[in-house]
Amino acid sequence: MASHRRPKQPSRTRVTVLTATAAAAVALTSQAAHADPKPTKKEVKAKVDKLYEEAEVATEKFNGAKEKQEKLEQQVGDLQDKVARGQEELNELRNGLGSMATAQYRSGGIDPSVQLMLSSDPDSYLDRASTLDQLSGKQADELRKIADKQRALKQQREEASDKLEELADTRKALGGKKKEIQGKLSEAQSLLNNLTAKEKAAMAAADARASRASSSRADLGNDVPESQRAAAALNAAKTKIGSPYVWGATGPSSFDCSGLTSWAYSQAGVSLPRMSQDQMNAGTRIGQADLKPGDLVIFYGDAHHVGLYAGNGQVLHAPKPGANVRFEAIGNMPFNTGVRI
Template identity: 65%
Template sequence: MASHRRPKQSSQAYTAMVTATAAAAVAVSAQSASADPLPDPNKKGVQAQVDRLYEQATQAVEKYNGAKEKAGVLQKEVDALQDTAARKRSGLNDLRTRLGSIAAAQYRSGGLDASVQLLLTSDPDGYLDKASFLDQLSAQQVDALEQYQSQQRDLQQQRGQALEKLKDLQDTRKELGDKKKEIQGKLAEAQRLLNTMTAEERAARSAEDERANRSSERVELGNEGSASQRAAAAFEAAKSRVGMPYVWGASGPNSFDCSGLTSWAFNQAGVSIPRTSQDQANAGTRINSLSALKPGDLIIMRTDLSHVGFYAGNGQILHSPKPGAQVRYESIERSGMPFMWGVRIG
């Protein structure tokens, strides 16, 4: 079996990694969680409470990521609708100018018809419904009036659609703010609890994380190939990020949450996949058995599908696990998170 060795990092990159990791683990900047092992429900004490808070924060992170992605889509739709409405408004103004010319010509030839006055000042629909008035206009004039009526209706429809999208966007942005507060609250409470631990307890926790990071450098992955060239390319990209810090809401290139790592890696392979773990769970062909997975397949973890990583071979997952941790390899069995299914991207 082949042994994985993490590439050496420059001192500058290492300093940045340490700084970012410390910031993620210590405070509520705008950075923190997406996937910690499920704590033992029978375990008591501060350690278990911190683990539960981290898990709750990571679950909220994926909802935050989903709301952020939705907000981006809605903003593009609103911009497109507003651009279309602006073009229609411009065309309507041009047509109104033409109608003004018709009215001026009528006035010079014998006075402005009251029906044309009604059209230009208020309701063209009501005007066109009066067939007796149409008899007084030429075919060209009628065509201009009908165009005006049609474009005015289109403009009203575009404005209505834009207003609906704007409301959706406002609601989604509120959801974003709520999720951000929830995440920050969970992390702040976790930090408060960590601060109550003795120096010996904190040292033991740090040592446990460091052991996990070191064991990642010596992991045996085996020699099994990926199911496709794209999966292989994405997996290679993810492997190049080993040692990068976990940061909630981050999608690379130097920090990641769980789904940020997988979406970034596939993007490097020229494949666009959804941003959240829940959406990635349905992004390709489902693989129900761990034994059927190949390196580069996605692994969906937890019953709420709130964690995702790459299958790395030999029972290992490559993932960005939790606040204060780094992108690393870890035994799926020992991760403490239930395996739901794998996803093969083609």
């Protein structure tokens, strides 16, 4: 006999769960369809190059803060030495004054008129009285010296205190720039890590080819340096071709851009400022058409990159993180000015 029971209806809870699951799946599918596509190798390279440029801007500011810190540390040390020496001199003056006061007390404790009356040798007393007058005069001079020394010490202590505050601010700025640089480089590395092994290898090979080609086959023409120091600086820099770029480095095994130029000129006996912006003002500015081998070449509007002109439109420089010291066409970067040292 056939059953007349009605088929069991699905529970409302189960229908709700199934509906929610289906909706979530549709939403995820929609999001995936509209998600940003994975950046191409070309786009990643452009972003990484931009981050490296920003890191170099921060590096030059870091270099300036570090140079300022070193100068302040020297100034603070000199001031502290002066204060210590001044305190010793002040102590000696005070001790001398104390000895004078003791001698005066011993010889001048009796009223001068009574001493004269009691003296068996008035002439001898008059000699002693004259000495006491001289002693009082010398004592006054010593008091003036002590007052002057105290004023000088106070001024030096205040100056040292101001320098210490400035040094603390500079160290704080230095730490901030270091953190900024490391953040930029870390972000660039994260982008590179998202590339496939094949894409990474292709980018590395392209950069290696650029370094080899620019360094081994660069045609520098027949231009002659304007001075012996320019020639010596360029020759010194050529010995560092292939050395890695490291931010904040000044050689002899690794360099950043201004680290290379300052090191090269130091080999020629010339001291350059640490920052590229300051190196721009270290000599006579010249146009691109007037460049000679060994002249500095400043790039970008904010002057955050510098290299050495090598001749025939080529620059020798420390390019960026991940690259080595090499020759490169001057037109690859926006020219700012040349500088003849």
